[in-house]
Amino acid sequence: xxxLKFLLRRxxxxxxxxxxxxxxxxxxxxxxxxxxxxxxxGQGATQELVERVREVEGLNEPIYVxxxxxxxxxxxxxxxxxxxxxREVEMMVLERVPATIELAVxxxxxxxxxxxxxxxxxxxxxxxxxxxxxxxxxxxxxxxxNFWLGLMLILVLGVWYGIPYPSLSGSGSVPIGxxxxxxxxxxxxxxxxxxLMAIVQEGSFGExxxxxxxxxxxxxxxxxxxxxLITRLTRSGMIDEFGKPYVTATQSKGLxxxxxxxxxxxxxxMIPIITVLGLQMGxxxxxxxxxxxxxxxxxxxxxxxxxxxVRDWPLMQGIILFIAIMFVTINIVVDALYTYLDPQVSVE
Amino acid sequence: xSEDLLRITGLxxxxxxxxxxxxxxxxxxxxxxxxxxxxxxxxSGSGKSVTALSIMxxxxxxxxxxxxxxxxxxxxxxxxxxxxxxxxxxxxFVDLLGVxxxxxxxxxxxxxxxxxxxxxxxxxxxxxxxxxxxEAVEVQRRASATPRLSRGVEYSFASLMASTVLGSKKFxxxxxxxxxxxxxxxxxxxxxxxxxEEYPHEYSGGMLQRAMIxxxxxxxxxxxxxxxxxxxxxxxxxxxILDLLADLQEETGMTILLIxxxxxxxxxxxxxxxxxxxxxxxxxGTLADVFDDHVHPYTEGLLGSVPDLERVGxxxxxxxxxxxxxxxxxxxxxxxxxxxxxxxxDACLDHPPSYDARGEEHAARCVLAEMDYDESRxxxxxYFGEGERPAADREAEPxxxxxxxxxxxxxxxxxxxx
Numbered sequence: 001x002x003x004l005k006f007l008l009r010r011x012x013x014x015x016x017x018x019x020x021x022x023x024x025x026x027x028x029x030x031x032x033x034x035x036x037x038x039x040x041x042g043q044g045a046t047q048e049l050v051e052r053v054r055e056v057e058g059l060n061e062p063i064y065v066x067x068x069x070x071x072x073x074x075x076x077x078x079x080x081x082x083x084x085x086x087r088e089v090e091m092m093v094l095e096r097v098p099a100t101i102e103l104a105v106x107x108x109x110x111x112x113x114x115x116x117x118x119x120x121x122x123x124x125x126x127x128x129x130x131x132x133x134x135x136x137x138x139x140x141x142x143x144x145x146n147f148w149l150g151l152m153l154i155l156v157l158g159v160w161y162g163i164p165y166p167s168l169s170g171s172g173s174v175p176i177g178x179x180x181x182x183x184x185x186x187x188x189x190x191x192x193x194x195x196l197m198a199i200v201q202e203g204s205f206g207e208x209x210x211x212x213x214x215x216x217x218x219x220x221x222x223x224x225x226x227x228x229l230i231t232r233l234t235r236s237g238m239i240d241e242f243g244k245p246y247v248t249a250t251q252s253k254g255l256x257x258x259x260x261x262x263x264x265x266x267x268x269x270m271i272p273i274i275t276v277l278g279l280q281m282g283x284x285x286x287x288x289x290x291x292x293x294x295x296x297x298x299x300x301x302x303x304x305x306x307x308x309x310v311r312d313w314p315l316m317q318g319i320i321l322f323i324a325i326m327f328v329t330i331n332i333v334v335d336a337l338y339t340y341l342d343p344q345v346s347v348e
Numbered sequence: 349x350s351e352d353l354l355r356i357t358g359l360x361x362x363x364x365x366x367x368x369x370x371x372x373x374x375x376x377x378x379x380x381x382x383x384x385x386x387x388x389x390x391x392s393g394s395g396k397s398v399t400a401l402s403i404m405x406x407x408x409x410x411x412x413x414x415x416x417x418x419x420x421x422x423x424x425x426x427x428x429x430x431x432x433x434x435x436x437x438x439x440x441f442v443d444l445l446g447v448x449x450x451x452x453x454x455x456x457x458x459x460x461x462x463x464x465x466x467x468x469x470x471x472x473x474x475x476x477x478x479x480x481x482x483e484a485v486e487v488q489r490r491a492s493a494t495p496r497l498s499r500g501v502e503y504s505f506a507s508l509m510a511s512t513v514l515g516s517k518k519f520x521x522x523x524x525x526x527x528x529x530x531x532x533x534x535x536x537x538x539x540x541x542x543x544x545e546e547y548p549h550e551y552s553g554g555m556l557q558r559a560m561i562x563x564x565x566x567x568x569x570x571x572x573x574x575x576x577x578x579x580x581x582x583x584x585x586x587x588x589i590l591d592l593l594a595d596l597q598e599e600t601g602m603t604i605l606l607i608x609x610x611x612x613x614x615x616x617x618x619x620x621x622x623x624x625x626x627x628x629x630x631x632x633g634t635l636a637d638v639f640d641d642h643v644h645p646y647t648e649g650l651l652g653s654v655p656d657l658e659r660v661g662x663x664x665x666x667x668x669x670x671x672x673x674x675x676x677x678x679x680x681x682x683x684x685x686x687x688x689x690x691x692x693x694d695a696c697l698d699h700p701p702s703y704d705a706r707g708e709e710h711a712a713r714c715v716l717a718e719m720d721y722d723e724s725r726x727x728x729x730x731y732f733g734e735g736e737r738p739a740a741d742r743e744a745e746p747x748x749x750x751x752x753x754x755x756x757x758x759x760x761x762x763x764x765x766x
Contacts, residue, residue, distance in 0.1 A: 248406055249470040253484040253563065254457030254491070256503040259519055263508065264472050271474065343547040344473055 002346075007336065014328040021324040025317045026070055030063060039311045040083040053083060079321070080314035082307075089318035092303065097322070100299035102192045103291070104284045106215050107223030108277070115227045119234020120266060126239065134231055141228025146287050150221040150294035157217065190214075218295040222287050226280060233276060237269035271341050278334030282327045352421060353570065353603050354380040354403070355441065359416035361395075361402045362676075369676035372398040372411070374627040377702060379709075380571070382421075385597065385604045387614040389650070390624030393671050396607045397465075399624070400573045403605070404462055405444070405452035418444040422459065422570070425451075457487045457567035465576035467556035471548040477559050478544025481528035482520045484566035489524060491567075531562035535592060554585035561592065565600070572597075573605045578613060590617060611654055615639065620709075623647050626672050626684035629702075633710030643712040645689045683714070687732035691716065693725040 029036065037053040038045065054060050058069050073080065079089040122134035195207040241247065242265055250260050289301030296302065300319050307315040339345050361373040373395040380386045388396050401407045403418060419441040429447050430437045436446025444452060461484075464470040471480055490503075503519055511517040525544070532540035535558040548556060557577060564572055574593065578586035590613065597604055606617055614621055615635065622632040623646065631644040642648055649667035656662075669688035672679070683689070686696040695715045703717035704710070711717075 245464060245466060245469040246472045248401075248408075249462070249464055249560075250472065250480075250483075251406055252404055252456055252462040252464075254453055254455070254461075254487045254567065255483055256519075257453075258503055258505050258508055259483070262505070263519070264475070268472065268474055342474060344549050 003336070003339070006339075007332065010332045010335065014332060017328050018321070018324055022071065022074060022317075022321060023067075025320060026067055029313050029317065030066075034311075036313060040313065042084060042310060074321070079318040082312055082315045084307075084310055084312045085315070089314050092315060093300065093318050093322050096298060096300045096303050098191055098193065099297060100285070100288055100292070100301060102215065103218055103222060103288055103297060103299055104281065106219035107226060107284060110219050110223040111226040111230055115230035116234055116266075116270075118227075118231045120238065120261070122231065122235040123238035123242070124261065131235075134235065138228040138231040138235075141224045142232070144224060146221060146225065146290045147294050149224055150218070150291055153217050153221060154294070218291050218297050221294065222284065222291040225287065226284065229276070229280065230273060233273050234266075234269060237273065238265055241265045241269050271338070274341060275334055275338060278330050278337075281330045282323075285323050285327065350382050350384075352379050353382040354378075354421075354605075355417075355419040356380075356403075357417050357419070359399070359402060359418060360414045361398050361407055362412055362414045364410045364412065367675060370674045371627050371676055371679060372674060373402060376416070376627070376629055377711075378622050378629055378632060380603060380605060381620075382570075382603055383597075383601050384619040385606055385617050387618035387621040388605070388607045388624055388629075389609065389611060389614050389621060391609060391671050393674070394624040395627040395674075396609075396624055397575050398627075400462065400575045400605065400607055403444075403571075403573060404456060404460055405449065406456075406462075413445060416445065420444055420455075420459065420570075425455070425459075454491060457484055457569065458491050459569055460571045460573060461564040461567055461569040462573040462575065463557070463560045463564050463577050466580045467553060467560050468548065468580070470560060471556065473548055476545050476547055477551065477556075478525060478528050478532070478546075479520060481531055481544070481559065481563045481566060482524040484563045485524040485527045485531070486520050488567035489521075528562070528566070531566060532559065534565070535559070535562045535596075537562070553581050554588065557581060557585075557589050558592065561589075561596070565596065568600070569602060571603045571605060573607070575607045576609070577606070578610070579608070586613075593617070611651065623650065626679075627674055628684070628713055630685065630714065631710075631712040637710040641710070643710075643717045644685075644714040645691050645716070646685045646714075647712075649688075649690075685714075686727070691721045692727045692731070693722060694727065695719070695725065696727070 035050070037050045037057065037059055040053060040057075041049060058066055061069070077090070079093065081087075082089050082092060085092065118134045118137070122131045125131050190207045190210050192211055195211040198204045198207040247260065247265060250264050285301070288297075288299060289304055291297065292299045292301035293305050300323065304316060304319045306312075307319065356376060356378045359373055359376040360371070363370040363372055376395075376399060378386070378388075388399060390396050398407065398411070401411075402413050407413060419438065421440045422442060423440045426437050426440050426442050429442055429451060433442075433447050436443040444455070471477065507517050508519075511519065529540045529544050532544055537543050537555060537558055543551075543555075551559065557580075561577075572593075577593070578589050581589060593604065593606075594617065596602070604617075606613070608614060618635055620632070620634050621638045622629040623638060623644065624630065625646050631638060631642060631647045633641075638647060639651065642651070646667070649665075652665050653667060655664055667688055672684050672687070681699050683692075683696040683698075683700050686692040689696065693715065700713050700715050702711045702713050703715075
């Protein structure tokens with residue numbers, strides 16, 4: 001019951017946060033230079049068309065009416081219309097969500113798979129060569145910019161050593177064969193869901209192979225900072241935890257070392273790391289914009305950059321709003337999870 | 349008297365820190381008999397806890413046992429390790445410092461178990477009490493199922509991984525959980541079935557200490573090392589915990605090594621006592637030897653500093669000066685207590701060995717065990733440098749004057765004597 005109350009309260013708080021984001025977005029659009037209708041349509045639009053858009057979008061109304069209209073349509077779930085693409089923003093956002101989520105999840109999985117063992121080795125063999133190696137790796141990982149790492153991976157593994165990465169099909173400048181984005185429809189060649197279905201229904205692993213081939217480099221690029229961060233957190237968290245009296249007490253029971261290290265120490269170390277993981281999801285989304293651009297990964301980030309390039313305000317607002325909602329939701333989920341993981345924390 | 353169970357000879361434990369070598373325990377001798385309560389008493393920083401950890405083999409880096417032997421009488425263990433470590437075996441005794449760390453680990457929980465000063469931080473906060481006690485039970489169950497004691501309890505990383513999907517690979521079995529509940533009942537925890545499912549923060553301090561005792565009893569150990577078991581508890585709870593320990597000892601016949609700074613606890617519980625100062629046992633003997641017939645001026649000072657109801661209104665009489673630094677560089681080769689000792693003589697400038705004193709098995713690391721105090725040989729006032737003794741006196745004076753007749757000042761003046 002109290003859990004339900006907690007979720008309700010946090011959701012209400014989340015709604016206020018989203019409302020703030022919406023307001024800032026609206027304000028930015030209002031103060032940005034240029035006539036919104038001309039911007040929406042781009043250069044070369046006729047005066048009549050501009051007038052019609054002004055009328056349809058309510059741009060002739062006073063600003064507070066526009067704001068109220070905007071909020072009203074959002075509440076109804078209407079994100080607006082992209083005059084540039086002549087499509088509903090809603091669809092343009094939703095169709096790109098799976099690619100971004102796949103990328104973010106793959107980056108997180110890679111990060112956890114590498115970071116946790118590395119952090120454990122580092123903490124349990126403090127002062128050895130493997131510890132210094134792991135520390136150096138995490139220092140490099142934290143200080144390497146995403147876009148540079150992505151470009152280097154493409155250059156070294158893609159161009160020099162010929163491991164495929166996603167590219168626009170039909171783009172002649174790209175040396176590697178398989179195009180990932182089907183340009184006319186803007187869709188991907190294969191998504192994780194499709195690849196999974198192919199295995200289940202037809203027993204064909206080719207699609208999954210294709211998916212893995214394409215996602216590996218972007219996921220490594222996006223996940224490197226994350227990997228470095230979690231390595232550090234795991235290391236310092238475990239070292240802290242090893243210093244606590246309960247570890248000595250647990251050892252005094254004669255428990256095998258593997259249980260002391262993992263069942264007790266690592267488990268307790270992971271509890272705060274889960275929180276960081278949740279909070280970092282936002283950063284991951286931000287990083288995805290760059291990574292998606294570098295790898296031409298057809299996710300939300302790439303669409304945001306495209307929208308920015310042509311000042312497609314409705315689309316930009318829609319994408320940013322969606323990212324904000326994801327961020328708030330993940331945080332609520334992580335907080336709820338925390339009360340489950342750490343018995344000392346209750347929802348009160 | 350009954351047979352010896354533990355013979356500690358010349359035990360030295362050092363910590364190699366950035367500031368230098370710290371001599372936490374130096375050349376410590378003690379013998380613990382089966383079924384007795386042996387007390388170690390001393391001020392904070394005198395090396396009591398490190399002694400306990402040395403016995404448990406839980407001294408952690410940068411600490412290291414550098415010399416001595418800890419011989420433990422266990423015929424089965426002696427038979428087990430004779431082949432691999434013939435030099436460590438002497439009859440039924442096994443020198444624990446001569447066997448591998450896996451043998452040492454196999455003894456934890458089953459031969460020696462330990463209860464700690466602060467029960468609240470000595471349990472893992474994220475596992476239930478029942479689970480944590482059941483782990484200790486499981487260690488014992490698995491150890492007794494293994495034919496060779498020295499092999500210890502093995503549980504691989506692969507089993508741990510598999511345990512997340514396969515219940516059968518879990519370390520703790522249902523039988524152990526049931527036994528954990530029995531143990532909770534044994535130490536007087538009401539409604540043990542329900543309380544086993546609770547987390548440490550849901551327990552009170554006294555209950556947690558009971559749970560820790562239950563956990564320590566899980567492996568039916570020969571020796572229970574109790575490191576300041578009552579220090580973190582309220583006075584009324586302290587008495588309950590001591591009663592519980594005394595009852596359990598009577599029932600099981602286990603040996604207790606009781607470490608405390610509280611002379612009241614020693615007087616109440618112990619058969620024999622070792623008084624520790626600066627990493628050494630400076631006086632040891634039966635309770636009567638130490639309390640009524642002591643030789644060492646430190647023992648005398650320690651006993652004299654206990655508040656006495658018959659002297660209400662008197663000042664407390666703390667031992668002047670401070671506990672000496674245990675840094676190797678700063679320790680002179682003399683009696684470490686000489687700078688605070690009211691009876692320091694020129695003979696105290698040599699480090700005293702352990703002398704036999706008046707009673708049987710009564711020994712003191714003090715020249716006064718061999719000779720009488722001779723005023724003509726006394727060291728002049730301020731011999732160990734200006735500041736040490738006078739400063740301590742200054743500190744003692746105003747505090748002492750503040751003590752109220754009703755004893756309210758006692759808390760302010762506690763130091764290590766409660």
